[in-house]
Amino acid sequence: xxxxxxxxxxxxxxxxxxxxxxxxxxxxxxxxxxxxxxxxxxxxxxxxxxxxxxxxxxxxxxxxxxxxxxxxxxxxxxxxxxxxxxxxxxxxxxxxxxxxxxxxxxxxxxxxxxxxxxxxxxxxxxxxxxxxxxxxxxxxxxxxxxxxxxxxxxxxxxxxxxxxxxxxxxxxxxxxxxxxxxxxxxxxxxxxxxxxxxxxxxxxxxxxxxxxxxxxxxxxxxxxxxxxxxxxxxxxxxxxxxxxxxxxxxxxxxxxx
Amino acid sequence: xxxxxxxxxxxxxxxxxxxxxxxxxxxxxxxxxxxxxxxxxxxxxxxxxxxxxxxxxxxxxxxxxxxxxxxxxxxxxxxxxxxxxxxxxxxxxxxxxxxxxxxxxxxxxxxxxxxxxxxxxxxxxxxxxxxxxxxxxxxxxxxxxxxxxxxxxxxxxxxxxxxxxxxxxxxxxxxxxxxxxxxxxxxxxxxxxxxxxxxxxxxxxxxxxxxxxxxxxxxxxxxxxxxxxxxxxxxxxxxxxxxxxxxxxxxxxxxxx
Numbered sequence: 001x002x003x004x005x006x007x008x009x010x011x012x013x014x015x016x017x018x019x020x021x022x023x024x025x026x027x028x029x030x031x032x033x034x035x036x037x038x039x040x041x042x043x044x045x046x047x048x049x050x051x052x053x054x055x056x057x058x059x060x061x062x063x064x065x066x067x068x069x070x071x072x073x074x075x076x077x078x079x080x081x082x083x084x085x086x087x088x089x090x091x092x093x094x095x096x097x098x099x100x101x102x103x104x105x106x107x108x109x110x111x112x113x114x115x116x117x118x119x120x121x122x123x124x125x126x127x128x129x130x131x132x133x134x135x136x137x138x139x140x141x142x143x144x145x146x147x148x149x150x151x152x153x154x155x156x157x158x159x160x161x162x163x164x165x166x167x168x169x170x171x172x173x174x175x176x177x178x179x180x181x182x183x184x185x186x187x188x189x190x191x192x193x194x195x196x197x198x199x200x201x202x203x204x205x206x207x208x209x210x211x212x213x214x215x216x217x218x219x220x221x222x223x224x225x226x227x228x229x230x231x232x233x234x235x236x237x238x239x240x241x242x243x244x245x246x247x248x249x250x251x252x253x254x255x256x257x
Numbered sequence: 258x259x260x261x262x263x264x265x266x267x268x269x270x271x272x273x274x275x276x277x278x279x280x281x282x283x284x285x286x287x288x289x290x291x292x293x294x295x296x297x298x299x300x301x302x303x304x305x306x307x308x309x310x311x312x313x314x315x316x317x318x319x320x321x322x323x324x325x326x327x328x329x330x331x332x333x334x335x336x337x338x339x340x341x342x343x344x345x346x347x348x349x350x351x352x353x354x355x356x357x358x359x360x361x362x363x364x365x366x367x368x369x370x371x372x373x374x375x376x377x378x379x380x381x382x383x384x385x386x387x388x389x390x391x392x393x394x395x396x397x398x399x400x401x402x403x404x405x406x407x408x409x410x411x412x413x414x415x416x417x418x419x420x421x422x423x424x425x426x427x428x429x430x431x432x433x434x435x436x437x438x439x440x441x442x443x444x445x446x447x448x449x450x451x452x453x454x455x456x457x458x459x460x461x462x463x464x465x466x467x468x469x470x471x472x473x474x475x476x477x478x479x480x481x482x483x484x485x486x487x488x489x490x491x492x493x494x495x496x497x498x499x500x501x502x503x504x505x506x507x508x509x510x511x512x513x514x
Contacts, residue, residue, distance in 0.1 A: 036367075125350035128312050132344040132423075133413075134336045134368035 050152030065167025118218025
């Protein structure tokens with residue numbers, strides 16, 4: 001039995017995957033800058049990716065802000081530093097938790113939906129049909145989703161930031177005994193321009209990752225229902241992992257001194 | 258120019274990994290002719306069509322459409338070439354997100370930039386040609402039976418008055434009466450548009466009805482090619498076995514892929 005053959009085969013498969021993802025990304029990105037651009041599709045996808053994700057992202061942001069306030073209060077209590085709650089909440093939400101939690105929630109919702117839709121189009125030959133009707137499937141299907149996600153995610157995260165801070169505010173004033181005015185003043189005085197923009201930049205990158213992984217996995221799904229299922233799972237898993245990895249890289253770049 | 262064939266395949270080879278699917282295909286379609294390629298499942302019939310359309314790229318060989326090698330075309334040149342084609346897919350491959358009329362008009366609106374109103378009128382005319390009334394135009398493809406979906410697929414294939422039409426298993430999954438109706442529609446509409454057609458099927462009734470010439474594909478090669486009337490006296494044991502549907506003969510079904 002040759003133990004090297006399977007290792008080599010796995011490695012070659014990995015290289016082929018990276019190659020095909022790179023080619024796919026290149027043609028998708030270049031498609032964003034070459035006509036025809038399907039504006040109506042971009043708007044429609046913004047509704048699906050951005051607007052309809054608002055409830056789930058808003059709720060998670062609210063509870064995350066609330067629990068953050070609670071934890072910092074309890075932790076800060078050990079040093080008699082409870083007063084720092086508003087500052088840490090706003091920093092944590094805008095820099096990290098807002099973009100990451102919104103990114104992961106949208107990855108679960110949207111990357112899966114995109115992969116399932118495009119995957120079904122692949123296995124029912126609808127993508128081949130697009131080609132035979134002289135329509136480039138990358139421009140028709142991938143570019144609108146990519147553009148919509150890159151634009152929608154920062155907006156979504158901006159709203160999630162506000163709701164997250166609001167969640168911290170509610171918990172602090174209602175159950176931790178903070179005065180509302182002081183809490184807001186401390187928040188506003190402390191937060192900087194860079195805290196918010198760094199989070200929005202992250203959000204745009206996460207949007208790119210979500211749409212790209214959804215489209216890529218859908219486009220390359222094989223077989224029937226099972227293939228579409230696998231593509232959907234892969235889209236969610238790969239976009240979630242890539243979001244967390246990209247978050248680390250972006251943080252180290254954006255806050256390098 | 259008069260004797261430039263409409264489509265010519267010269268020594269086309271295609272492999273998927275270690276599996277050789279097309280092993281040097283030579284085929285010629287004269288302008289206005291109707292060729293049917295017969296062969297068992299998995300003999301490379303679909304791959305042949307996908308190579309001509311550029312959905313797959315052959316490993317070797319040339320594919321000439323109107324004397325122009327299409328295997329290396331990209332971008333706009335390729336889209337211009339594809340405007341000559343219409344295709345009816347095996348499972349119709351209608352876009353389930355669009356109503357019936359938009360499916361039919363898709364190539365006109367997206368591929369050629371025609372105004373929607375005008376394209377809708379043409380779509381309704383084409384639907385009438387395949388025996389569907391205007392009341393079907395607003396329905397979603399999922400609301401139609403398989404036979405009606407085939408008709409819509411046919412209307413979509415002929416909507417832009419293509420010079421070349423491909424039929425991929427046009428009668429698969431239909432009852433014998435509906436299959437005969439679709440065959441008759443194919444013959445009529447093709448005559449009407451004056452197109453050159455290439456069909457792939459394993460349904461001999463259908464092949465006899467729509468073909469001028471029949472070619473048989475076996476193990477990646479064309480093993481017989483002649484006028485439809487000669488198919489019963491081909492003297493080729495493979496062709497005899499296939500057209501009579503006998504389990505015994507030189508063709509051994511490969512159960513293992």
